[in-house]
Amino acid sequence: MAAPWYAVVILAATVLGASITPTEKQTVEKSTCGRVWITVHSPEIKLTNGGQILDAVELNWDFNECSNTPRQIGLFNKRPATWGNALVIYPIQSTEGHIVTRIPLGVGALPAGWETSAGARGPNCLWPWAGAGDADIQAYNCLKIQPTWMEDNAAKINSLRIGELVIPGTHNAGAWRFDTEISTVTRDSFVLCQDRSIWAQLVHGIRYLDFRIAYYEFYPNKDERYWLNHNLIRVRPLVPLLKEIRAFLDVTKEVVFLDAHHFPVGFYEPDGSPIRSVHAGLLEIVHRELGPHLAHADRFATAPGTRGPTLQSLLDADKRLLFSYVDNSVVSENTWLWPILPHLWANTNNPSELFQYLDEAISMSPHPNARSPLHSAMAQTTPTVFDILLLRGSLRMNADAVNRNVTARLVTHWRQQANIISTDFFLANDVIDLSIALSTERGARL
Numbered sequence: 001m002a003a004p005w006y007a008v009v010i011l012a013a014t015v016l017g018a019s020i021t022p023t024e025k026q027t028v029e030k031s032t033c034g035r036v037w038i039t040v041h042s043p044e045i046k047l048t049n050g051g052q053i054l055d056a057v058e059l060n061w062d063f064n065e066c067s068n069t070p071r072q073i074g075l076f077n078k079r080p081a082t083w084g085n086a087l088v089i090y091p092i093q094s095t096e097g098h099i100v101t102r103i104p105l106g107v108g109a110l111p112a113g114w115e116t117s118a119g120a121r122g123p124n125c126l127w128p129w130a131g132a133g134d135a136d137i138q139a140y141n142c143l144k145i146q147p148t149w150m151e152d153n154a155a156k157i158n159s160l161r162i163g164e165l166v167i168p169g170t171h172n173a174g175a176w177r178f179d180t181e182i183s184t185v186t187r188d189s190f191v192l193c194q195d196r197s198i199w200a201q202l203v204h205g206i207r208y209l210d211f212r213i214a215y216y217e218f219y220p221n222k223d224e225r226y227w228l229n230h231n232l233i234r235v236r237p238l239v240p241l242l243k244e245i246r247a248f249l250d251v252t253k254e255v256v257f258l259d260a261h262h263f264p265v266g267f268y269e270p271d272g273s274p275i276r277s278v279h280a281g282l283l284e285i286v287h288r289e290l291g292p293h294l295a296h297a298d299r300f301a302t303a304p305g306t307r308g309p310t311l312q313s314l315l316d317a318d319k320r321l322l323f324s325y326v327d328n329s330v331v332s333e334n335t336w337l338w339p340i341l342p343h344l345w346a347n348t349n350n351p352s353e354l355f356q357y358l359d360e361a362i363s364m365s366p367h368p369n370a371r372s373p374l375h376s377a378m379a380q381t382t383p384t385v386f387d388i389l390l391l392r393g394s395l396r397m398n399a400d401a402v403n404r405n406v407t408a409r410l411v412t413h414w415r416q417q418a419n420i421i422s423t424d425f426f427l428a429n430d431v432i433d434l435s436i437a438l439s440t441e442r443g444a445r446l
């Protein structure tokens with residue numbers, strides 16, 4: 001006798017794996033129309049009593065494409081089910097917008113076992129959730145980690161070439177907390193661009209890291225001579241950060257793009273010629289720390305003007321780290337290196353000029369004869385020398401002035417052409433989740 005149809009359905013779902021029909025428990029984001037999402041406020045909020053709130057949770061919404069805009073939005077500490085559970089509720093008065101709550105994110109461990117080593121696959125929520133609706137909650141979403149998003153979406157994105165992906169990145173990835181002989185400062189005005197470790201950046205879903213590497217001859221031990229800087233300022237030693245990347249690659253099937261973007265100190269003679277031994281020393285360290293994962297350009301690169309290897313070909317070979325190098329004379333002697341990655345840099349401290357520049361630069365990318373299959377939009381403003389001397393603003397305030405617009409731009413003006421989007425204080429934008437959604441969208445078009 002035939003089994004009842006529902007038993008067959010349940011059996012099929014079990015055999016195929018629960019991921020095909022996510023249970024309510026696994027749903028981290030839901031909406032019938034429009035979106036809500038959580039971000040983290042990058043500047044501190046100064047209180048009248050002299051105190052301050054760090055890392056305030058922000059609620060964001062975009063209901064532009066919906067016939068109705070929900071009446072209210074709330075912050076919750078678990079999946080929103082009823083308004084009674086909201087920590088705080090705000091009326092919604094525009095089709096898109098944001099609210100900076102007075103509730104700090106706080107310091108919590110990375111969820112689902114990812115604090116220091118591999119945890120559960122798939123997106124996993126930190127504590128804050130946003131929910132929006134009228135009487136009922138119609139849309140919700142959490143602040144999440146995306147440690148395995150490439151693997152989770154493999155069937156949808158693996159046929160894409162690397163230049164066809166949308167890749168979330170961090171600008172000055174290593175500038176996240178001083179680790180020098182004299183400083184372990186975590187917040188400052190003009191040096192630190194991030195506030196999550198390299199490991200945490202990767203666990204959150206960042207897949208492109210922009211490194212500024214410097215060399216200081218005065219350290220006796222060769223490993224200790226290589227640092228990550230922000231321009232002339234030393235922030236952290238390099239080798240431990242490479243070990244964090246290695247640990248991540250060892251426990252996942254993700255592809256990571258590492259970019260030696262600038263060598264501010266110690267890599268060049270005064271006449272501008274590269275100091276061979278210093279470059280060679282760096283390449284040796286990268287090889288030692290990341291060797292088994294390196295996808296050599298001489299094996300995987302495609303012709304100039306094309307978009308590079310597919311994700312699938314990198315996965316088939318299990319070579320998942322691409323190292324691009326800003327000096328083509330060194331690249332030509334070390335053919336495993338990927339060539340200079342074009343950086344779309346507006347070099348302005350003015351947000352309007354930044355977006356004007358990026359709109360045009362992204363629309364004209366990639367260059368028809370580009371050697372690199374990748375290009376990176378530097379989606380942050382750059383303070384001038386006077387900003388720094390006069391302590392005008394801070395990198396956190398600058399990031400706050402552009403990150404919401406970066407989120408909005410990515411799904412509109414940049415949707416078709418964007419490749420790498422690298423930002424400061426990435427928790428203040430929604431680039432990671434949007435990159436995943438847009439990569440999936442592009443994969444579906446193949």
Ligand SMILES: *[C@@H]1O[C@H](CO)[C@@H](O)[C@H](O)[C@H]1NC(C)=O
Pocket residue numbers: 351352355404405
């Ligand atoms: C950023 O977005 C806001 C809200 O849409 C808009 O009012 C503002 O002009 C945008 N800023 C820039 C520099 O584009």
